[in-house]
Amino acid sequence: MRALCERKNPTQTIECRVLKNQPIAKNQWQIWLKPEKLEFQNFEWGNFCMLSLPDLIDPLLPRPFAIVEAAQGTYSFIYRVHGKQTQRLANLPQGYRVDVLGPLGRGISTEQLELGSAVFVAGGVGYASLMPLIQSLSEAALGRAKLFYGIRTDLEAIRRGKLEPQFASDDGSLGYRGRLHELIRKEKFSADSNFYICGPTPMMKACYDFLPPERSYYFLEETMGCGFGICVGCVVSVNDIGPDGKTKPEVHRVKSCLEGPMFLGSQLAHWRAEK
Numbered sequence: 001m002r003a004l005c006e007r008k009n010p011t012q013t014i015e016c017r018v019l020k021n022q023p024i025a026k027n028q029w030q031i032w033l034k035p036e037k038l039e040f041q042n043f044e045w046g047n048f049c050m051l052s053l054p055d056l057i058d059p060l061l062p063r064p065f066a067i068v069e070a071a072q073g074t075y076s077f078i079y080r081v082h083g084k085q086t087q088r089l090a091n092l093p094q095g096y097r098v099d100v101l102g103p104l105g106r107g108i109s110t111e112q113l114e115l116g117s118a119v120f121v122a123g124g125v126g127y128a129s130l131m132p133l134i135q136s137l138s139e140a141a142l143g144r145a146k147l148f149y150g151i152r153t154d155l156e157a158i159r160r161g162k163l164e165p166q167f168a169s170d171d172g173s174l175g176y177r178g179r180l181h182e183l184i185r186k187e188k189f190s191a192d193s194n195f196y197i198c199g200p201t202p203m204m205k206a207c208y209d210f211l212p213p214e215r216s217y218y219f220l221e222e223t224m225g226c227g228f229g230i231c232v233g234c235v236v237s238v239n240d241i242g243p244d245g246k247t248k249p250e251v252h253r254v255k256s257c258l259e260g261p262m263f264l265g266s267q268l269a270h271w272r273a274e275k
Contacts, residue, residue, distance in 0.1 A: 003112040003217070005044045007258055008103045009228070014038045018096045019074055021089070026155040027081045028125055029090050033098055034074045040100075043067060044107025045132040046219070046262050050227040051077065052099045056088060061225045064257075066129040067103060075100070078128035078158070104227045105261050108196075108217065113137060116192030116215075117144040120163070121207060123180055123199020124151060129219045130198050131161050148187075150180025150203065181206035195265075205271050213247070213265030220263060222256040229258045236260070238267040 016033035024030050045067070052062035063085050069076035081090050092098070113133060118141060120130045127149055137145060142162055149165035151157050154174035157167065167175025168183040176183040180203055195211050197204050198219035208216075225231035234256040240248040247269045254260075 003109060003264070004046075004106045004262060005109055007106045008041065008043065008047055010041060010102055010104065012038060012101075014040065014100045014102075016075075016098050016100050018092050018094050018098060020094065021092050023090075024078070024160070025158045026153070028078060028156070028158060029081060029086075030068070030076060030078045031089065031092070031098075032069075032074050032076045033100060035100075039073065040070075040075060041103060043070075043103035044109065045113075045136050046105070046107035046129070047103035048105050048227070048261065049075075049077070049100050049102025050104065050224070051089070052101075053085075053088060053092075054097060054099055056085070061231075062099075062101065062227070064104075064224045064227055064261075066132070068128055068132055069135075078125065078131070080125040101227060105257060106259065108133065108262060110136060112194070114141045116194050117146070117190050119189060119193050119195045120145065120147045121180065121184060121195060121197040121199070122147065122149045122165075123203040124156065125158075126197075126199035126219065126221070127158050127161075130196055131158075133196060134161055134163050137162070146187075148180060148184055150183075150199065179203070179206070181209075185210060205274075208265060208268065208271050211265065213269065214245075216265035217262050218265060218268060220256050220261050222261070224257050227257050229255045234260075236263075237270055238263060239269045241266055 015036045019032040021031045048064045048066050050062040065077040147163040147165045150168045152170045168180040195216040222234035225233040236256050237251045240250040247266045
């Protein structure tokens with residue numbers, strides 16, 4: 001069984017209109033978009049879209065956002081307000097046009113998510129990428145799943161989803177006081193646990209030190225300018241994996257938008273050597 005699906009290759013930008021756009025936590029918003037004519041292709045959870053505003057030239061390039069929800073022809077994205085583009089997004093009224101290219105990247109198979117016990121590790125707005133995976137779990141898989149959620153302060157917590165998180169906050173305002181990886185180190189997990197991690201790169205690298213690489217999937221949050229391999233802005237280093245599934249020391253460069261944004265921990269063995 002393939003854990004990661006084939007990558008998506010959309011050919012047209014879809015013109016959408018804002019249905020709703022509202023804050024859901026400190027500096028974090030959720031926007032709902034409805035296509036005007038064309039519909040999105042079928043997608044898997046873990047795919048992303050490039051959003052752009054047709055009248056905005058500063059910044060000119062679109063930005064990548066994970067698909068969080070899809071229902072009745074509408075599509076939803078969560079974003080953190082940080083910079084000109086997202087500040088402009090936060091000010092968009094209902095009915096405003098947003099151009100969407102997607103779905104892009106490689107999603108994860110539903111069968112993979114149902115295997116063993118799923119453990120989700122979210123740092124900050126990285127929770128937005130993991131939320132749809134959690135929402136897609138069957139009741140049986142949900143009963144075996146766990147969510148660990150790291151934030152700076154309680155005001156930044158996105159309080160929605162099917163799983164009750166175990167929080168770690170920098171200021172101690174919610175849950176464990178300290179770093180997320182410190183909280184996870186204290187936990188004991190079953191041998192059949194599969195880990196899905198998204199958040200700041202330093203947090204993910206800290207988790208890499210002790211999570212099993214052959215059963216851990218990391219969502220890399222690289223800067224993207226196009227989303228389909230032209231701009232070469234999201235190139236990352238990955239280790240080669242042999243036919244036997246074992247990690248080789250050789251490292252090569254791939255485009256995260258095409259081969260990711262999700263990578264198996266075994267592909268990121270060079271992280272340990274970089275410390």
